Amino acid sequence: MIIIDKTIISSDIYEEQFICDLDKCKGACCIEGDLGAPLELQELPLIESAVKKAKNYLSKESKEILEKDGAYILDDEGDFSTTTLKGKECSFAFYDNEKTLKCSIEQAWLDGKSNFRKPISCHLYPIRISQLQEYETLNYDRWSICECARILGKNKGVAIYKFLKKPLIRKYGKVWYQKLCNEIELLKSET
DSSP: OEEETTEEEOTHHHHSBOOOOHHHHTTGGGTSSSSSOEEOGGGHHHHHHHHHHHGGGSOHHHHHHHHHHOSEEEOTTSOEEEOBSTTSSBTTEEEOTTSOEEEHHHHHHHTTSOSOOOOHHHHTTTEEEEEETTEEEEEEOOOGGGHHHHHHHHHHTOBHHHHTHHHHHHHHOHHHHHHHHHHHHHHHHHO
């Protein structure tokens, strides 16, 4: 475990290897699970502003869900998440030509039509953030649907924190990320 500022980073983040393998998993994380993508409070207006552009990539059914239920819900535990289609895939997910689920919010961003890339929870996956008093804890969410990502990460020798460099910098900044790298190098030198 590493503590940096107000974050606690699980050792799995720097000890385990991981690289998303969309060719094999086909974006299963966008359809599996109980709820849509977890959202931070400050992301709610960003999601609202991205809906119009994101809809251009979506099916009729997804558009209807967004019009009827909105872009997000408040769950029983008081957390926000994206709405879903019949309790399955995220209402912002769409299938590309290879039948891989992708994020319409991110596609609008990639196409230069939106300023919001996608929810940070999606960008950081398989890291999940939770609150522990005044600290944010970063933990590895080990999920069976990501077995191909663990295999690819191990084959390439890429630790989770390296695979997720850009989203970690997006969330915490370059200085924080450099502190993380420094702490990891220090731990490696001590063993």
